[in-house]
Amino acid sequence: MNIEQFIQSTEALHSRLADLYQTASVLPWIPPELLPQAFKELYSTSKMVQLAAEELYQQNEELIETRNWLEAERQRYQDLFEFAPDGYLVTNTAGIIQEANRAAAQLLNVSRQLLIGKPIVNFVPLEERQPFRCELSQLCQTDRVRELVVRLQQNYGEFFDAAITVAVVRNQQGSANSLRWLLRNISERQKQKTALIDDKSSLIQDRPVHKHTKGETIPLNPLVVWYVRQGLVKLNTFCETGEEILIGLATQDMIFGSNMTSLPIYQATALSDVELVSIYVSEIAGNPMLSHLLLPKINQRLQQTESFLVIAGKRRVEERLYHLLQLLKQQIGESVAGGTRLSVRLTHEDIASACCTTRVTITRLMGKLQQEGVISFDSKKYVIFKD
Template sequence: MNIKLFIQRLEALHKPLADLYQTASILPWIPPDMLPQAFQELYSTSKMVQLAAEELYQQNEALKETQNLLETERQHYQDLFEYAPDGYLVTNPEGIIENANLTAAKLLNISRQFLIGKAMINFVCLEERQHFRHELNQLHHTDRTKELVIRLQQRHGEYFDAAFTVKVVRDQQTQAVHLLWLIRNIGDRQPTELQSAKNYSDLIENRPRYKHSKGENISLNNSVVWYICRGLVKLSTFSETGEEVLLGLAKTQMVFGSSMTSLSIYQATALSDVELVPIYASEILVTPKLSHTLLPKINQRLQQTESFLVISKKQLVEDRLNYLLELLKQEVGEQIESGTRFSVRFTHEDIASACGTTRVTITRLFGKLQQQGLITFDAKKHIILKNSEVRIQKSE
């Protein structure tokens, strides 16, 4: 029933009751305290109902105002979803599309009304569908946001490379109920834009510079990624026995930071005079151009870390040293007339920590390499690899 009409009817009932009460109180044939008392109670009750109705009306108005505010806010977020510059999809755990914004429909070249209910795999090129199914199954077992690069096919056969960011939504029983997908077309950027994004000066322009002398420890902060303008930085941790373990080398135009590792102990040391600029993680998240610029550099660090991990898997110390010297040759080697010279000086302790052995062992193996004529040292104790391949004969 309409609240206003209900109150009007209560008010209309209230007046006859009041009149009836006045009439009953003066009629001579009715006991003086019978009807007046009954009407008094009825009148009081109707008054209470009227007050309750008025309170209900006020509450109803407040609810309507709240509903209008919620509807306005809902429309605001709906507009953000619809007109976002990136494509958004909501699917069930099997990848069936339940909702999509206009950008996603445009990317896939299909009307949104025909997009709903279709399987996402229909838009994945045939060569990558098996990989997509595997990644979709893996999503059910993780709560972490996942990044994927998949080649998609539009409705009329056009292909493009898409970067996906996927998040799993779970119910109270931790069952996956929805997948949230953000889609970006990474194949339609103009070459001039890519070139500009990779430009060295663009990345460091208008940023403060921090200088560290050789041997200094560099302070790390989870909110900052350091970009190296000049120099070489050693990244390391410590084992349970307190021995330093070399994790990687960050050189000019590479990035490093504690936010890029899950290790509780992580140390950065300048192996030469170093010049750095800070890039805040929050800035990377909201600046697509910056994130696109840094992604290859982060990937470079990841590949180097994997290369250092390979060292620990080799059983013989000789093999570890052989692999490490070849790796350092690629990372910090510079060609000179007599071979390849490492641009920074590594101590025997540095080499030992990377190889997971003792300084004494490395000293002995370096002596063997020198006897074989495979390495030498310059006046500043920098390692020089001869042009022939370094290969230590294994101990018997």
């Protein structure tokens, strides 16, 4: 029996009791004092039941209204989840998919039914899964929303670049119990970014080219930085005794300039025929695209400088020479038959200054490496590292 049937039954009972009580009260041959007390109590109780039923009915109507509102809200949020323009996943802390919307299923080329229960790592290329698992294990250690760029692969489909936003959901005890993933395909954006970088290259390629021959000293201007289009430039300074110290090599696509150092004496010399482009420092500050293009070039110089610092810190001269030759092989080496040749000739004096030793010591150690078969020289005295 539902609430409405119960109310109808109580109303009918109350009506019959009211009629009976009224009839018994007006019969002339029955004195009122003879009316049974139980009959009066029964009538009063039925009245209370009727009032309670009406109140219960009102509460039931309110509950129905609240339930309908909650159902509408639930459906609204379900629609927001289902029809979101970006892919949305809910996983446990191990990355097992528990919920997925239509966009996620379409993005990964899998039906939603088949997505449930699958590890999200299954859609990461094999060679990138281990770093992704390490990232996954760290997600639950913080409440900060993480932004990731990951290469994903569709089911029996192509690879694409995905921007992923991950948030951790915790229970009342503060323990992580699920992860929420927002997935966006940014492959087109990455292509546009690459095209933009190609366009920005014209900011340098279209400038006037300054050419310097091998051995020529390149003039330095604190208002200008030089961009190496072609060739190799030696960067050096001088100590108090007048000895030259090699502090860097500006290879193709690197930049250098007197405003990039605090050394009182800074000199640039062409180790080969070079082509340079001048860029004003004020122009870099006022052109974000140019700054963005030059930042990786500055990073190259910084990494090279740190490598020279590590070499200078080696205790034994043999170690300093070995690591310097490896650095030169990496920076200015070119493949030839039987090994790798340095593209320019560095004097023993240059190598000695970079190794913080004397030219005589370098000559002796280079001869030793040649005898051991580690290096050799071609007809033009270029160093060749044997395979």
